[in-house]
Amino acid sequence: MSSEQLEYTAEELLTVAAARFLADGTTCFVGIGPPGAAANLAQRLHAPSLVLVYESGAIGAKPDRLPLSIGDGILGETADAVVSVPEMFNYWVQPGRIDVGFLGAAQIDRFANINTTVIGRDYDHPKVRLPGAGGAPEIAANCGEVIVILRQSARAFVEKVDFVTSVGHGDGTPGYRESLGLRGKGTSKVITDLGVLTSTGPTGELILTALHEGVSVEQAKEATGWDLQVADELDVLPPPTAQELAMLRALKA
Amino acid sequence: MSSEQLEYTAEELLTVAAARFLADGTTCFVGIGPPGAAANLAQRLHAPSLVLVYESGAIGAKPDRLPLSIGDGILGETADAVVSVPEMFNYWVQPGRIDVGFLGAAQIDRFANINTTVIGRDYDHPKVRLPGAGGAPEIAANCGEVIVILRQSARAFVEKVDFVTSVGHGDGTPGYRESLGLRGKGTSKVITDLGVLTSTGPTGELILTALHEGVSVEQAKEATGWDLQVADELDVLPPPTAQELAMLRALKA
Amino acid sequence: MTATITTLPQAIADLVHDGDTIALEGFTHLIPVAAGQEIIRQGRRDLTLVRMTPDIVYDQMIGAGCASKLVFSWGGNPGVGSLHRLRDAVQQGWPAPLEIEEHSHAGMANRYAASAAGMPFAVMRGYVGTDLPKHTKTIGQVTCPFTGEVLTAVPNLGLDVAIIHAQRADRHGNVQMWGLTGVQKEAVLGAKRSLVTVEEIVDELEPMPNQVVLPGWVVTAIAPVPRGAVPSYAQGYYDRDNAAYRAWDTVAKDRDSFTTWLNEELLAGTTRAGSTTLTGTTGVVQ
């Protein structure tokens, strides 16, 4: 069966593309929501030694089915080590031990700051009240780098987030993160259903560096709330393979 | 066999006397050295529900033989819970959760301050270098009260300790401990091979409140490096019973 | 000195008072749902509810009018969406105004740790560059006396009561839980009073991998409440009822359907000592 004949949803496309960015042997802090499926898929595909770390206390989880939440019992049962939540944040996240923070978002901006708190600028009277910070601020501060997974739309990809829940590259001032004493490099990539945005240059601005097969630069620009810059060399991401899709669907079954 | 016929060493006398002061149901932090035998003896005699806590991390240990050290494997194996050493000091000792701190000492003074650091006033060139603080300073600060076990001599019972390793009642100023923010009541009793000294009045001065059978007030005064005051009512401590001695010897066998 | 073994209604009556600051903790696993519902039944008011991850039982308590304040770091119905009763209380003040105090998980975890350690605050790296300190007064700063580095401080939670659910306790009141145990130890050690609901009381606590044991003398009360964590899960006893989480979304969506649920399902359930109403939407189970 050739890849052209495969059908998949935007979410499947996104999940498979994100999974490919997780290198084997990496330690990966798996955030709540979409990152879970991508991280687990990567572990089953090209990255069997991917170390999955969950804020619920599971370190090195190897679940044999997709965990239903970041606190699913299968995580503790299959983990190399289980620790308390205070220990997780103090001994494991805070010192910068984890290579990749793998996060979702409600809004992300040009300089890769993340909002999961409120939509609307008035905190006390928001348009939409979101769940809040969870583990994200310190994951984004301390992990080696952060990869964000998010479906692309002009509502979610904004010039400036309504609320900075987790810091990317601030206002784009070069050296912004260092000036705050943040340890990790911050958001490096945003994987979307249209392509990949990469933090680039001293400002860390997110620019378009790859598109999924069949997606145009125009589509990506329309789905972005700022004047999206495009890399000189634009990669085309190969579509999900039959094996990837089969594995993902088996995981979710 | 009547008690008069029993023979016992000064250390046995001391251990049995100290054991009797531990009430059933109490939580007791068992310091290094002589307190160990007394606490374990108490648990086997009148205080089966005495909760033994060791700085090595064992909480609620019920050893079936005398532990050879505060880190003996039998402690962890028989404990209700085992915790790390940082947790022991931060979550268990520091908040004042433990009723009684049961400590040894090299020197103790009139106001029940304890020295386990150096003999001689010059810290850098001491006459005798002792092991040091261990857990004692924070046990003495935070436990509900402290009971000290120590053979009585004018060298050990001094007007003022050469080094304050663990605070008793400081210089005897009323409210001394409160002024430092110390949580526990500090040293309440010192059990010796001659009798019992009790912290008394607003100064917390140690005065003689009990003697072992056959010991005179003069003997106790001679074995004390300050002008030892004597309580109006002086108790006489009954000698170790055959049962107590048999139990102690079985423990040590 | 050791924990009293009692019934859930008795324990709530004894330990939880109007105006208290209370934490019902559980990180996906072992959420003390039955205890929260008993607090609703007993009509407590003006509570400050503390929890890292308030989910549907806090939505129920807020909707029932028990709370005047929520201290939290992630409030949602995991895998489903928003907490509608929480949102209605914050945005519309229904049924009572709800103040919020918002932290990150790292901050809340450190606040629990400070509480367990009897410290007025904990020090951490966190919140720097985020908008949280603009809105949350309980995020402070402290300077390292050795390096001069400025770090973040978060205060003790000041808990009156902690409530958790555990797999089992023995007859001496020692509590055992295993699997993912979150901040439950810190919650109990950090509160003035504590209640542990348990699946069962056993003669002997057989050691389990990744166990946390709380000695009976640091627990105030234990109440046997089998299935007391439903619809969350209790490892070794039952799985998470994911359908109940999804169903809650419909019930909580508007005030009428919530009020119907509250009156006809939760409050109408006959409360017997040691039993409880367990479910969100699928009727009263006793």
Place this chain on the structure above:
Amino acid sequence: MTATITTLPQAIADLVHDGDTIALEGFTHLIPVAAGQEIIRQGRRDLTLVRMTPDIVYDQMIGAGCASKLVFSWGGNPGVGSLHRLRDAVQQGWPAPLEIEEHSHAGMANRYAASAAGMPFAVMRGYVGTDLPKHTKTIGQVTCPFTGEVLTAVPNLGLDVAIIHAQRADRHGNVQMWGLTGVQKEAVLGAKRSLVTVEEIVDELEPMPNQVVLPGWVVTAIAPVPRGAVPSYAQGYYDRDNAAYRAWDTVAKDRDSFTTWLNEELLAGTTRAGSTTLTGTTGVVQ
């Protein structure tokens, strides 16, 4: 990224350098004696030795001239008496002057915790009213930004290397220890490099009660050293050799008997990869 499985001599050669700040931890249990003796054999100098409870292996290292500083909270031969080599180094500067930095257990435990957490300091209640702060510069103060209360601060230990002994590791380098595990987790997580000597390497780590597992990716090197904690004990493998602790007192008492032991027993022992001289006084066991 994961731990290298190697020999003890190789691991010491690779990880421990002259002038390093190193901790060999173990609280009565699982003391990494063989590793300390290998450091003597390799002739390391000018080490800052850190340990809550320095006992005979530190006495040996100090007597052999490896150390210029000791950071500790209780230094003695437990149940026996003093550490004569430590005393001689502090008081007479033999074989080299030894600076001491003296803390309480609570302070040291918090310093390890700060190190593991990547923090410059930890906050605690401690030392107040004692004479320790007069002599120890690494006891500071910090003020709570919420209550104004003044508390004690102790700094990060700045460890270059942590060495511990554990019961076992698996082939992926995951380390498992159980029983009383002291501050060993904090030591490893708090150091730039780490070595774990283990009783054995196994295919699968069967879960044990009260276990601590360190994933291979936070450990630098693992060396199989059966009986590597003798004369301390390794729960499940062997008991403490109390006679060896008593015998050490005689050996260490004067410089001559110590030097004889050092040259004729410790250094004369043929060092093979993965084996080690194990005992204090009863001859070389390989």
